[in-house]
Amino acid sequence: MWYKNPNLRLVSIFFLLFPFLSGCWDAQEIEQRATVLAIGIDQASKKEENNQSEGGITHINKNSSEPKEDLIKVTAQIAVPGRIPLGPTQGQSSHNSVLIVQVVGHTIQDAMLNLQQQVAYEIFLGHLRIIVLNEKVAKKGTQRFNDFLRRNPEIRRTASLAVSKEPAAEYMKLIPELQRIPSLYLADMVDNLSALGRFPPSFIGLFWTILSSKGQDPYLPYLTIKDKKSIQLSGLAYFKGDRMAGKTLPLEIGFFMAVRGIGGGGYSAFIKVPGKEEFVLVKAISRKTKVNVNLIGGKPHVDIKVRYESEIEEKTSPTQYINNSSIVRKIESEASKEVTKSIKKLIAKTQRAESDIFGFGERVRAEYPNYWSEKIKTKERWKEVYKDLTYDVHVDSRIHRVGMKAK
Amino acid sequence: MDELREITVVQASAILISTIIGVGVLPLPLFAVRGGETSAPVVTLGAIVLAAIGLFILTILGIRHPQKTIITYGEDIVGKWIGKLCSMIVIIFFVILSALAAREFGEVVVSAVLRETPLEITVIVMLVIAGLSVRYNVNTFAYIHNFYVPAILAPILIIVVFSLKNANPIYLRPIFESNFKLMFTGMLTIAALFQGSFIVTMVIPFMKEPRKAIKASFWGIFISGGFYLLIVIATVAVFGTEEIKQIFWPTLELARTTALPGNILQRLDVIFLAVWVTAVFTTLFSSYYFTIYSIKQMAKLKDHRMLSFFILPFVFFLAMLPQNILQLYDVIQIAGRAGLLITIGYPAILLVIDLFRSRRGKKNVVQES
Numbered sequence: 001m002w003y004k005n006p007n008l009r010l011v012s013i014f015f016l017l018f019p020f021l022s023g024c025w026d027a028q029e030i031e032q033r034a035t036v037l038a039i040g041i042d043q044a045s046k047k048e049e050n051n052q053s054e055g056g057i058t059h060i061n062k063n064s065s066e067p068k069e070d071l072i073k074v075t076a077q078i079a080v081p082g083r084i085p086l087g088p089t090q091g092q093s094s095h096n097s098v099l100i101v102q103v104v105g106h107t108i109q110d111a112m113l114n115l116q117q118q119v120a121y122e123i124f125l126g127h128l129r130i131i132v133l134n135e136k137v138a139k140k141g142t143q144r145f146n147d148f149l150r151r152n153p154e155i156r157r158t159a160s161l162a163v164s165k166e167p168a169a170e171y172m173k174l175i176p177e178l179q180r181i182p183s184l185y186l187a188d189m190v191d192n193l194s195a196l197g198r199f200p201p202s203f204i205g206l207f208w209t210i211l212s213s214k215g216q217d218p219y220l221p222y223l224t225i226k227d228k229k230s231i232q233l234s235g236l237a238y239f240k241g242d243r244m245a246g247k248t249l250p251l252e253i254g255f256f257m258a259v260r261g262i263g264g265g266g267y268s269a270f271i272k273v274p275g276k277e278e279f280v281l282v283k284a285i286s287r288k289t290k291v292n293v294n295l296i297g298g299k300p301h302v303d304i305k306v307r308y309e310s311e312i313e314e315k316t317s318p319t320q321y322i323n324n325s326s327i328v329r330k331i332e333s334e335a336s337k338e339v340t341k342s343i344k345k346l347i348a349k350t351q352r353a354e355s356d357i358f359g360f361g362e363r364v365r366a367e368y369p370n371y372w373s374e375k376i377k378t379k380e381r382w383k384e385v386y387k388d389l390t391y392d393v394h395v396d397s398r399i400h401r402v403g404m405k406a407k
Numbered sequence: 408m409d410e411l412r413e414i415t416v417v418q419a420s421a422i423l424i425s426t427i428i429g430v431g432v433l434p435l436p437l438f439a440v441r442g443g444e445t446s447a448p449v450v451t452l453g454a455i456v457l458a459a460i461g462l463f464i465l466t467i468l469g470i471r472h473p474q475k476t477i478i479t480y481g482e483d484i485v486g487k488w489i490g491k492l493c494s495m496i497v498i499i500f501f502v503i504l505s506a507l508a509a510r511e512f513g514e515v516v517v518s519a520v521l522r523e524t525p526l527e528i529t530v531i532v533m534l535v536i537a538g539l540s541v542r543y544n545v546n547t548f549a550y551i552h553n554f555y556v557p558a559i560l561a562p563i564l565i566i567v568v569f570s571l572k573n574a575n576p577i578y579l580r581p582i583f584e585s586n587f588k589l590m591f592t593g594m595l596t597i598a599a600l601f602q603g604s605f606i607v608t609m610v611i612p613f614m615k616e617p618r619k620a621i622k623a624s625f626w627g628i629f630i631s632g633g634f635y636l637l638i639v640i641a642t643v644a645v646f647g648t649e650e651i652k653q654i655f656w657p658t659l660e661l662a663r664t665t666a667l668p669g670n671i672l673q674r675l676d677v678i679f680l681a682v683w684v685t686a687v688f689t690t691l692f693s694s695y696y697f698t699i700y701s702i703k704q705m706a707k708l709k710d711h712r713m714l715s716f717f718i719l720p721f722v723f724f725l726a727m728l729p730q731n732i733l734q735l736y737d738v739i740q741i742a743g744r745a746g747l748l749i750t751i752g753y754p755a756i757l758l759v760i761d762l763f764r765s766r767r768g769k770k771n772v773v774q775e776s
Contacts, residue, residue, distance in 0.1 A: 150653065153519045156674060157664040205664045206573070212649035213578070359577070366445075366580035373585075 031081040034121040037098065038183030040132040040168030041145070044071035044104040067106040069144060072137060074111035075102045075169040077183045078119070079127070097181055100172055109148045125154040129187035131161050131204070132168040132223070138237065138244035146208060146242075157205030160190040163237040163244060165224040174229065186231065190221050193233055197266025198250075200257050211242060214379045215361020215372075219256070222247045238355045241379065245353035248346065254284060255343045258306045259358050261289035268313055271335045273327070278320040281313045282335055282399065293363045295371060300364045302391040304343070310335065311401035323407050328399050335397040343393045354383040361386060414549045414614045416623045421553040422693065423462075423604055423627025428559055428634060429690025430511045431600035432683070433656035434736065435635060436642035438600075440651045442593010446584040447648070451639045453594040455632035458601030461751035464758050465604075466624040469611035471761060473618075477608040477754065478704045484761050493753055494705050497605075500742075500749050501698040502718070504602065505691055506725035507739050509533050512687045514732050519659060520680060530726050534719055537691045541699050541715045545613045548696055555685050562682040563634055566675050567641045570665040574644035592744075599743025600635070602750045604628065606693045609700055655732070695722070 078099045101118060105111030116123050131149075133142065149155050164171055171186060179185035193199045199221055210218040222237040235247045236256060248256065254267030265284030272279055292303040312331070315322060322328065350357055361382045365372045376382050414422075439447035465477070472480040477497065482490030513530040521529065540551065584590065604627065611620045642657040645664065651657045662679035666672065699718060703711035729735040 153522070157660060158666060158673060201573075205660075208653075209646050209650045212653060213647040214649060362577050366577045369581035369584075 028122065032121050033081075033124045034119045035079040035124045035127050036076050037079050037127055037181065038077040038130045038132070038172060038186060039108075039128065040075040040134070040164075040170075040172045041108070041137050042073040042075070042134045042167045042169055043136050043140075044073035067110075069106045070140065071104050071106060072108075072111060073102060073104050073169065074108065074115070075100060075172040076115060077172050078123075079181070098183065102169065107148060108145050109152075125152060126156070128155060128159050129183055130159060130190065132164050132171045132186070133161065133220075134164055134166075134168045135222075135237075135244065137168075138163045138220075138239075141242045142239075142244075143211075143242040146211070149204065150208065155204075157203065157208075159204045160187055160202065160221075161204045161207050162186075162190055162221045162223050163247075165222070165234070170225060171223070171231070174225065174231070176230065189223075189231055189233070193221070197257075197264040199233060199236070199253060200260060200262050210359075211239075213362060214376075215356065215363070215365045215382055216359035217241065217245075217355045217357050219357045220244075236357075238350055238353065238357045240353055240355045240383065245355045246349070248349070252342070252346050255339065255346050256357065258284075258287050258289060258308070258339070259291070259304055259343060259347070261287075261291065263287060265308070265310070269335075269338070270316075271331055271338060273315075273320060274330045274334050276320060278315065278317045280315045280320075280322065280331060282310045282331065282397075283313045285309045285311055285401075291358075291360070291363060293360065293367055295368055296390075298371075300360070300368070300371075300385065300389060302360050302363075302389060303394075304391060305394045306339070306343070306396070308335070308339065308395065308397040310397060310399050312399060312403065321407050322402055328402070332397045332399050335399075336395040339395045339397065340393050343395070344391075347391060347393075351387055351389065354387050356382065356386045360389065360391075412613055412615050413546050414610060416614075416616075416619045416626075418549040418553050419607070419610050419614055419620065419623035420626040420630070421556040422549055422606060422610055423624065424631045425552045425556050425559055425686065425689040426603035426606050426693040427601050427627070427631035427690075428563075428686050429600075429603060430508050430515070430683075430687045432563075432635070432638060432686070433511075433515060433658050435597065435600060436639050436646075436651050436657040437655065438593060438596045438740070439639045440643065440648045440657075441589075442596065443590045444584045444586075444648050445579060445581055445643070446590065447593075447643050448579065448636060448640050449582060450590050450593045451597055451636050453590070454597035454601070455628065455635065457594060457598040457747075457751070458604065459628045459632070461598075461747070461754065462601075462604045462607060462624050462628055463621070464751065464754045465608050466611070466620050468754055468758050468761065469608055469620055470617055471765075474612055476612060476701070476704060477605075477757070478701045480761075481753075481757060484757050484764070491705065494701065497749055497753070498698055498701050498705070500746055501605075501694050501701070502722055503725060503742060504746065505537075505694045505698060506722045506728075507735070507742065508687065508691050508694065509537075509722065510726040510729060510735060511739065512684075512691070513726070514735060515656065515659070518732070519656070519676075527727070531723060533688065533691060534695075534723055534726075536688060537695045538715045538719045540692055541696050542712045545610070545700075548692070549610070549613075551692065552689055555689050559682055559686045559689070560630070560634065562675075562678050563638065566662050566665055566679055567637050569667060569675070570641050570645055570661050573664060574641065575647070576644060578647040579640065579644055595744045595747060596740050597635075598751075599740075599746055601628070601631070602743065602746055603690055603693055605750050606697050608754075609697055655736075 078101060080097055080099050101115055103111050103114040103118065105114050112123060175182055176185040190202065194201050202221055207218045207220065210216050218239045220237045221233055222235040224232050224234040226232050233250060235250050236253045237244050237247045239245055251267055251269060263286055265286050268281050268283035270279040271282050286309045288307040290305040294301050294303065312322060376385060436447065439450050443450035468480065478494045481494055509530045512533055513526045516529045517526045607624060611617050614620055638658055642651060642661050645661060646657060654660050659676060659679065662676040663674050665675045699711045699714045702714055729738055
């Protein structure tokens with residue numbers, strides 16, 4: 001028989017292996033992809049719409065098929081293939097490692113389609129690290145962006161989301177000196193700060209989770225640009241539902257983390273030494289938080305207990321001695337008083353904005369399900385209740401370390 | 408049938424585990440949350456108990472008839488024609504089940520991973536692999552399952568453990584919701600995800616010691632149910648109930664949100680999808696094997712091999728019927744719940760009749776002596 005011939009067999013095997021050489025039929029070269037690293041979203045002006053000749057891409061008829069949403073201006077950072085250095089290389093900073101493209105659109109995907117019309121390669125969002133929302137856009141509501149971001153499988157749930165004071169486009173154009181790829185610096189900014197205890201964990205998936213749940217409101221990092229070239233985390237943007245309602249001071253982020261029960265401390269605060277005009281800088285190392293919710297007279301009441309473990313980092317004057325435990329104790333009680341005051345202030349601030357970033361509502365829902373299903377049920381109703389929520393704050397500050405100096 | 412009796416207890420449990428854990432793990436938390444809000448774990452637990460009852464009924468029947476499967480002893484118990492009719496329904500149901508599993512697989516692949524590959528290709532590839540594997544005997548079937556079980560279980564466990572970093576236990580409370588009607592529907596839907604365990608009836612006749620089948624069933628349902636419960640608890644604790652309602656495949660999202668410490672892998676969905684393809688394969692393999700093997704037994708054929716590619720086009724055709732993913736999930740939920748009548752109800756009736764008969768049989772024997 002023919003198949004007994006070893007040579008023929010070899011030849012037939014050879015031909016059988018042919019189809020496997022074709023590789024992936026829908027393969028795409030990395031260089032042939034427009035990898036979007038960061039997106040900045042701003043409000044678009046009417047002038048920009050006309051300039052960019054928006055329209056005709058996703059909608060033709062101005063009256064019947066144009067969505068009513070406000071126009072947004074999307075600034076995208078696209079990685080230029082081959083210019084992104086891998087590993088340490090010497091030489092000048094590569095200013096052109098990214099391409100910056102600006103488009104307008106009614107929604108993100110609309111803008112992305114308009115963007116695609118300008119870029120030859122297929123847009124790839126799998127490496128999108130950060131989305132910067134301008135304050136004005138955030139104040140008008142973020143819900144309209146979430147739909148696309150949830151639906152698209154390329155978007156990472158771990159991407160960061162941040163609110164900016166300046167137009168988001170400026171963040172895209174900014175060239176930080178510390179990192180070769182601007183958007184990675186921006187993303188690291190948000191990620192690493194939460195590792196340092198300067199910001200609670202914040203990524204887009206978490207933002208959605210909090211936004212969806214009925215008894216809490218989301219928060220995002222609030223960024224500003226200093227001296228036109230460096231980015232600063234200048235607070236926490238708190239939301240009422242999907243709309244940004246206001247921002248805190250950077251130090252208040254620490255108090256927020258204390259109430260929210262995020263353990264790692266990172267903020268330091270000046271505490272006045274009782275009886276003197278001197279200050280010591282006290283750093284929170286870790287916190288332990290206990291939040292209890294009770295129903296008092298048919299209304300929820302929150303009881304917050306925070307225990308701080310801190311250390312003294314610095315004192316302001318040479319005439320002030322920290323050399324015995326009684327002075328430390330005084331500083332402890334002063335710190336507790338100060339923190340209590342500040343936490344109360346922060347809660348009152350969010351109450352005015354009806355923004356329950358602390359998630360007290362979730363606790364009420366979890367612990368008093370009957371009360372919740374009878375009296376509250378919806379997110380909107382909880383906001384009304386939150387507005388007049390009563391609370392107690394107890395702070396217990398402990399200073400365990402004073403550093404290597406004896407005086 | 409008594410040519411080969413080589414399947415051990417471990418292999419039998421492995422078959423059950425890898426059959427049960429299948430395409431259903433992806434929408435599982437969504438079904439659970441739709442049914443029970445924060446009491447999703449309770450709903451899942453109820454479903455596991457329900458599925459376990461069904462499985463034990465089948466196992467007891469199997470032990471009472473250690474040489475036969477439900478197709479053959481069904482005929483003995485309720486009579487030839489009614490038995491044949493019921494077997495027919497069981498077979499058709501498993502054809503549908505295979506088709507739906509293949510389609511759901513294709514749907515996930517098309518919308519989450521290979522977005523440019525046509526749906527038909529992914530479905531056909533999966534079916535052909537199953538069709539090819541079905542051509543071997545039951546022992547090979549057992550080996551394949553046994554081989555894949557660790558590969559399915561370990562990564563799921565890893566994902567669940569690392570995802571707990573983002574968990575917030577408050578989302579799991581209150582443990583009991585009061586809407587019992589919804590909870591019950593949810594329970595049925597989830598119990599339907601365990602329907603693969605029907606395969607046990609085909610495995611028992613090949614076990615070395617059929618008496619130990621009860622042990623295999625217990626471990627099978629215990630481990631797979633445990634994993635299901637873990638997945639539900641982890642996803643609800645990470646996402647909260649409201650967010651889960653927004654996504655089709657919360658388990659996949661869980662893998663996407665979870666990173667290995669030290670940024671070794673920033674998202675685990677790659678691992679998860681690789682595992683999940685295996686899990687889907689083993690599930691499809693079992694349900695298709697059961698279909699083919701049962702047709703063989705019903706038609707009293709000598710060999711099941713030639714049926715494998717003969718039935719394939721029908722399965723493919725059925726898989727292509729639903730118009731879109733929303734319709735697909737409607738069909739899956741309805742078919743699943745209705746299927747419980749077949750996979751739990753029918754064996755229960757058989758067992759009752761069987762017990763009744765044997766009791767009468769014994770009485771007759773006593774009277775005669």
